[in-house]
Amino acid sequence: MQDRNRGTLTIPNPIARNDMPRAITATALIAALLLIPEVSYPGEKAGPKPADVKVTPRTYDAWEVFDEVSRRGGPRVTIMGPRHELYGKPQRLIVPLSLRFRSGNAKDLVEKIAGRNRLGVHWASGGRVAVLHRKADVGVVSAILGSMSSDVLKARRKAAWLAGWIQDPKVVEGLLRLLSDKDTATAVYAEASILKLGLGAALALGPEQALPVARRTLEDRNWRHAAQALAQFPTASGVSLIAKTLDKARSQVVPRLRDNRSFRRGPARRDPSQLKVLELLDCLGRTGAPETLPTLSRYSRDKDPLIARQAVYCLGYVENKASLAELRKHVTSESAQVRSRATLALGHMASQEAWTPAEKPQSSSQKPGRPKPATCFSRPSRPRRTMRSEAGYSRR
Numbered sequence: 001m002q003d004r005n006r007g008t009l010t011i012p013n014p015i016a017r018n019d020m021p022r023a024i025t026a027t028a029l030i031a032a033l034l035l036i037p038e039v040s041y042p043g044e045k046a047g048p049k050p051a052d053v054k055v056t057p058r059t060y061d062a063w064e065v066f067d068e069v070s071r072r073g074g075p076r077v078t079i080m081g082p083r084h085e086l087y088g089k090p091q092r093l094i095v096p097l098s099l100r101f102r103s104g105n106a107k108d109l110v111e112k113i114a115g116r117n118r119l120g121v122h123w124a125s126g127g128r129v130a131v132l133h134r135k136a137d138v139g140v141v142s143a144i145l146g147s148m149s150s151d152v153l154k155a156r157r158k159a160a161w162l163a164g165w166i167q168d169p170k171v172v173e174g175l176l177r178l179l180s181d182k183d184t185a186t187a188v189y190a191e192a193s194i195l196k197l198g199l200g201a202a203l204a205l206g207p208e209q210a211l212p213v214a215r216r217t218l219e220d221r222n223w224r225h226a227a228q229a230l231a232q233f234p235t236a237s238g239v240s241l242i243a244k245t246l247d248k249a250r251s252q253v254v255p256r257l258r259d260n261r262s263f264r265r266g267p268a269r270r271d272p273s274q275l276k277v278l279e280l281l282d283c284l285g286r287t288g289a290p291e292t293l294p295t296l297s298r299y300s301r302d303k304d305p306l307i308a309r310q311a312v313y314c315l316g317y318v319e320n321k322a323s324l325a326e327l328r329k330h331v332t333s334e335s336a337q338v339r340s341r342a343t344l345a346l347g348h349m350a351s352q353e354a355w356t357p358a359e360k361p362q363s364s365s366q367k368p369g370r371p372k373p374a375t376c377f378s379r380p381s382r383p384r385r386t387m388r389s390e391a392g393y394s395r396r
Helices: 019-036 064-072 106-118 138-146 151-166 170-176 184-197 199-205 206-216 221-233 237-248 272-286 290-299 306-318 323-329 336-348
Strands: 076-078 120-125 129-133
Touching: 019 076, 064 076, 064 290, 076 199, 076 221, 129 199, 129 237, 138 151, 138 170, 151 170, 151 199, 170 184, 170 199, 170 206, 184 199, 184 206, 184 221, 184 306, 199 206, 206 237, 221 237, 237 272, 237 290, 272 290, 272 306, 290 306, 290 323, 306 323, 306 336, 323 336
Parallel strands: 076 129
Antiparallel strands: 120 129
16 A cells, blocks of 8 residues: 555555454454453552642742642651741741742652752651751761660760751661660750751651650640641641640630730730640641541630630641531631631632532522622611701712
8 A cells, every 4th residue: 555645644454464363463462451450559549649749839938838738648848957946936948939830749849949958858658758957977977876876875875965966867766766775864865866856857757766755845845846746747646645735735724814805915915825725726737637626626616716716727627528517617607706717727628528618598588689798897887867068969
């Protein structure tokens, strides 16, 4: 078969070329491939892998981008190093201009942001956890690790103390092993170095070994650091630990400060226990665990209006049908603050059911037609007064 038109593709006829056996073999092979069933592995979750989640950065703050990445099922990111003592916030990281408003997968985004801020990235738990750290000298790291495994007591103590200034994930793993050292001073130095390097990194690399450190830290003045770390890398034990600390802090709130009139002069006039309750509620909600739903539902009906609206907003982090039904109940609350927080929580949920308005049965007394405007934020209507001047015209 000749093709006179150039630029067109000619398919040879196997029958004309006496290639019938080859054609039958190819057809049988294609049919066999189509009949092969899809292979499913046990424990495999539906959807993309954490590193392949697509995210579009829309802000300069890298931590807001990392928060969106984790909420969409991507890797959880933490950083090693000192934090702000009062607020417990991590170091400030900037998203480069070349990455803003451009979609990309989570792994490349984390690595590019870390490279822009001159940081290294250590991936753990099969790409589900990313630990940012400053690059340390390889010789110093190997020397510290060698001293940690030494039989000399003084060498282990010195290594446990000096490790607090070396930001390397291998050093954190060595400090976690020193927590169970026979020498009490070595274990105390190791715990102090872990808190200096960041409790979040320790919980990311060894959650079971670092949980006792988080339990002791929740009882002192660095409780913010421990609560945020437990919320970032949640476990069943960590969630129950935050809930117990929350109930204890709620019992210490001074009753006379529940009135809103005492809060009008700023946060300095508020009860410190109440601020602790608000922050612990936020950390409990950020875990996203379904086990937190009974606790958040109980605090959403608290007598304190600030605690109630904070609990209602945290219900949006638990994305399931039970939390969605609870939020829809608070949308029709009598308090305007609770309604606004419930609406914001529904807007932050990724489920399409949250964007669907709940259907309400129309009462028989209400006539069909244009609904009445909402009057929750408007003043009551007053009758218009007409002023007549001497000229004879009316002025409103």
